[in-house]
Amino acid sequence: MHTLCAMLLLAFMVFVYSSPAVNKLWEEWKIKHGKVYDNQTELDFRRAVWEKNMHLVLRHNQEASEGKHSFTLGLNHLADMTAEELNEKLNCLKLENTFNFINGTFKKVSGSSVPQSVDWRKAGLVGPVRNQGLCGSCWAFSSLGALEGQLKKHTGVLVPLSPQNLVDCSTKDGNLGCRGGYITKAYSYIIRNRGVDSESFYPYEHKLKQHNFLKSFENGKCRYSIQGNAGYCSNFHILPSGDEKILQSTVASVGPIAVAVNAMLESFHLYKGGLYDVTSCNPKLINHAVLVVGYGTDAGRDYWIVKNSWGTAWGEGGYIRLARNKNNLCGIASFPVYPTL
Numbered sequence: 216m217h218t219l220c221a222m223l224l225l226a227f228m229v230f231v232y233s234s235p236a237v238n239k240l241w242e243e244w245k246i247k248h249g250k251v252y253d254n255q256t257e258l259d260f261r262r263a264v265w266e267k268n269m270h271l272v273l274r275h276n277q278e279a280s281e282g283k284h285s286f287t288l289g290l291n292h293l294a295d296m297t298a299e300e301l302n303e304k305l306n307c308l309k310l311e312n313t314f315n316f317i318n319g320t321f322k323k324v325s326g327s328s329v330p331q332s333v334d335w336r337k338a339g340l341v342g343p344v345r346n347q348g349l350c351g352s353c354w355a356f357s358s359l360g361a362l363e364g365q366l367k368k369h370t371g372v373l374v375p376l377s378p379q380n381l382v383d384c385s386t387k388d389g390n391l392g393c394r395g396g397y398i399t400k401a402y403s404y405i406i407r408n409r410g411v412d413s414e415s416f417y418p419y420e421h422k423l424k425q426h427n428f429l430k431s432f433e434n435g436k437c438r439y440s441i442q443g444n445a446g447y448c449s450n451f452h453i454l455p456s457g458d459e460k461i462l463q464s465t466v467a468s469v470g471p472i473a474v475a476v477n478a479m480l481e482s483f484h485l486y487k488g489g490l491y492d493v494t495s496c497n498p499k500l501i502n503h504a505v506l507v508v509g510y511g512t513d514a515g516r517d518y519w520i521v522k523n524s525w526g527t528a529w530g531e532g533g534y535i536r537l538a539r540n541k542n543n544l545c546g547i548a549s550f551p552v553y554p555t556l
Contacts, residue, residue, distance in 0.1 A: 241265065248292040248528070261295040268294045272485060279489070285516070285538075286489030288482060292528045298481045305525070306478050306503040307351025307395030310550060329464045334509035334520060340364040340470050341508045342375045344533030346526035350393035350421035355381040356524035357473040357504035358401035359411070359446070362554050364471040364508075366446055369556055376446045377417035384408070384437035393421060398473045398504055398552045402451040405554075408439065409447065416443025448554035457498070459540055462548045463510055471508045475550040476521070476537070478503035483545075488531045490518050491545075492538035498546035507547070510539055519547055 390396030
C-alpha cells in the first residue's frame, strides 16, 4: 500500500507546477518542524504528500474566505503524512459494547441550571496540551485528562498524570499500548492498580519522530512505582450515547469528559482554527479519543471546546472548536466517559 501510494503521489508531483516560492515554503516548513528523512526516496514521497496537502489547504482557505467554510486549515507538523497513515498510527481508540455497563448513578441536570458556556481551562482543571507522537495512545491522554480534572476539583492541585504508565502497564486490562486501547480499560487499570504515576515521575517516551515513518513502537516494560503515584479513581461512568444535551449538562456539572470522535478526515488532520463543521464527519465512524473541556456559542453557532493530543502546532494551540447540536457531529457524544474518585 505504501509503495502504491508513493508511486501515485510521485506521479502527481511530476505534473504539479513547482515554483521557487513552493520550494522555499517546503524548506521553511521542514526547518520549522525539524523534519529529517532517511533517504531520497522517502524525501520525495513526503514532499509529494506535503504538496498535495498544501494545495488542499490553499483551496479550502480560499473557499473559507468566500464564506463557504467556518474554519481554516494549515500545514502543521502532520502535513507530510497521508490520511491513511495518520489514521493507522494516531487514531487507535478501541470501543466496547456499552451494554456491558450499567450506569445506575447517572443523574440528568435540569436544563434551567445548565450555564450557556463553560471553559474548564479558566478554572485550572485542564493540563497542558501534549503530543502523543506516532503512537496510538490517544485513549491514555483522553482518560487521564478527565481524571486530572477530577483530582484538581478534589485536591485543588493539577498534576499531569502519566500516559506512558498506561501504555506500558495496562495490557492485562485489554489495552494494546501504541496499537490502541480503551478509555474504560484505562480506568479499570487505575482502579485495579490503586493508582497511576505522575508524568514527571514516569515521563512519556513516544515523542513525535521526524523520520522513519514506518517504525512500529514496542510497548515498554512496566515501571510503575507507588513512589510516583499521583492519581486514583474508584469508578467510571458512561453517558447515554448520542445525547449532546446530557453531555453538555455533565460537562457543566462534572468537568472535562473523555470522549470519542471521528478524526478520519483530512480536514481534521490539518485543522488550523475556527468552528469545525463538516457534514461528512460521520458520527458512527469514531476512532480517536479526545477531551471535552467546555462549550460555548459564537455568532449564534454552538460549539464544543475539545483538547487533542497532537501537540500545540495542531489546531488552536492543540484545541478544536467542534460544532455542537449538529446531530452528534463526528460522534462527539457517542461515547462520553468520566471517572469518579
